Amino acid sequence: MTTTLAYAAQSASSLVGPFTIERREPGPDDVQIEIQYCGVCHSDLHTVRNEWKNTLYPSVPGHEIVGRVSAVGSKVNRFKVGDMAGVGCMVDSCQRCASCGEGLEQYCENGFTGTYNGPVFGGENTYGGYSSRIVVKQKFVLRITHTENLAAVAPLLCAGITTYSPLRQWGVQKGQTVGVVGLGGLGHMAVKIAAAMGANVVLFTTSPGKAEDAKRLGAAEVVVSKDQGAMAARQNSLDFIINTVAAPHDLNPFLALLKRDCTMTLVGAPDRPHPSPDVFGLIFKRRRLGGSLIGGIRETQEMLDFCAEHGIVSDIEMIAMKDINTAYERILRSDVKYRFVIDMSTLQA
Numbered sequence: 203m204t205t206t207l208a209y210a211a212q213s214a215s216s217l218v219g220p221f222t223i224e225r226r227e228p229g230p231d232d233v234q235i236e237i238q239y240c241g242v243c244h245s246d247l248h249t250v251r252n253e254w255k256n257t258l259y260p261s262v263p264g265h266e267i268v269g270r271v272s273a274v275g276s277k278v279n280r281f282k283v284g285d286m287a288g289v290g291c292m293v294d295s296c297q298r299c300a301s302c303g304e305g306l307e308q309y310c311e312n313g314f315t316g317t318y319n320g321p322v323f324g325g326e327n328t329y330g331g332y333s334s335r336i337v338v339k340q341k342f343v344l345r346i347t348h349t350e351n352l353a354a355v356a357p358l359l360c361a362g363i364t365t366y367s368p369l370r371q372w373g374v375q376k377g378q379t380v381g382v383v384g385l386g387g388l389g390h391m392a393v394k395i396a397a398a399m400g401a402n403v404v405l406f407t408t409s410p411g412k413a414e415d416a417k418r419l420g421a422a423e424v425v426v427s428k429d430q431g432a433m434a435a436r437q438n439s440l441d442f443i444i445n446t447v448a449a450p451h452d453l454n455p456f457l458a459l460l461k462r463d464c465t466m467t468l469v470g471a472p473d474r475p476h477p478s479p480d481v482f483g484l485i486f487k488r489r490r491l492g493g494s495l496i497g498g499i500r501e502t503q504e505m506l507d508f509c510a511e512h513g514i515v516s517d518i519e520m521i522a523m524k525d526i527n528t529a530y531e532r533i534l535r536s537d538v539k540y541r542f543v544i545d546m547s548t549l550q551a
């Protein structure tokens with residue numbers, strides 16, 4: 203075992219602060235990574251505050267990890283010391299079930315192991331990227347093909363894949379009109395990726411001040427979702443919607459934006475339920491309400507390569523590790539442009 207510096211929450215009401223953890227020595231199939239940057243996902247905040255009622259403490263969050271390989275096991279053939287590498291939301295899965303067989307480890311029928319808070323999905327507690335080093339099975343390590351701006355690549359490992367996967371699953375195509383609800387970490391990646399896929403992106407926001415940014419990021423149009431007139435003008439006009447909002451809200455005004463037979467997919471994971479959608483809004487247009495969880499390892503690599511090819515990274519604000527609690531408060535005020543990334547060289551005991 204190697205003693206590793208980290209930041210952890212000790213309870214739902216405590217701040218995240220310095221902590222030390224033990225990482226295993228790399229086994230034959232393991233890659234050891236010195237973490238350079240770690241993105242801050244709203245899921246980190248839901249977890250440290252036990253909002254999903256499943257947190258195991260101490261909790262070391264962080265699942266948008268990029269860094270440099272510092273050791274590899276004897277059977278590792280895809281990485282060598284010195285390579286850049288990424289780790290997203292999963293570090294293991296059963297590898298035997300039908301979902302794993304299809305490369306959909308996030309839907310593993312025996313439960314995948316999360317990069318942090320692992321026991322929820324089976325196995326021991328796992329500690330995430332708010333730490334200086336991590337050891338991960340080769341199969342769950344991603345290759346980084348971006349050559350610059352590495353800190354801004356980190357958020358692709360969760361925010362990028364969580365939005366790329368449903369856009370692909372629901373077959374978004376050039377020329378379609380795609381709605382993105384919420385311009386936070388996930389939402390801003392959805393705007394960039396859907397625009398790169400050739401979609402005509404309409405951003406729905408509660409923050410009128412974000413309109414200019416949304417256009418710069420690739421949205422063709424911005425609608426303030428509290429403006430009923432603007433919402434009415436967009437009824438029955440969208441081919442697909444990805445809803446990234448992290449809080450319970452009325453889904454009906456958004457479902458009404460869909461054309462017949464089209465789908466709104468939820469990726470936001472609030473701690474309390476949304477009010478039930480109106481049945482008539484669904485049945486009269488054969489509309490669908492769906493959900494989607496991150497993405498499999500194969501698709502995560504595909505997304506990283508797609509983003510490298512299209513020059514897509516996250517818009518980030520870099521922070522020092524000690525400023526993480528302030529960053530959480532800003533996330534809660536929707537005051538993030540558009541992802542905080544921790545510079546892990548600032549991690550000190």
Ligand code: NAP
Nearest residue numbers: 244245384385386387388407408409448449470471495496
């Ligand atoms: P975030 O950066 O906080 O962005 C969420 C955005 O939602 C905000 O910026 C805001 O955008 C909007 N919003 C927030 N509160 C709202 C409210 N009360 N009413 C309406 N809009 C509101 O969070 P994130 O990191 O993108 O994560 C979003 C959600 O996705 C979280 O619940 C997270 O846990 C979940 N998540 C799910 C998956 C998955 O696999 N499905 C993966 C990662 C994260 P505007 O200012 O533009 O309105």
Ligand code: ZN
Nearest residue numbers: 243245360361
């Ligand atoms: Zn995440």
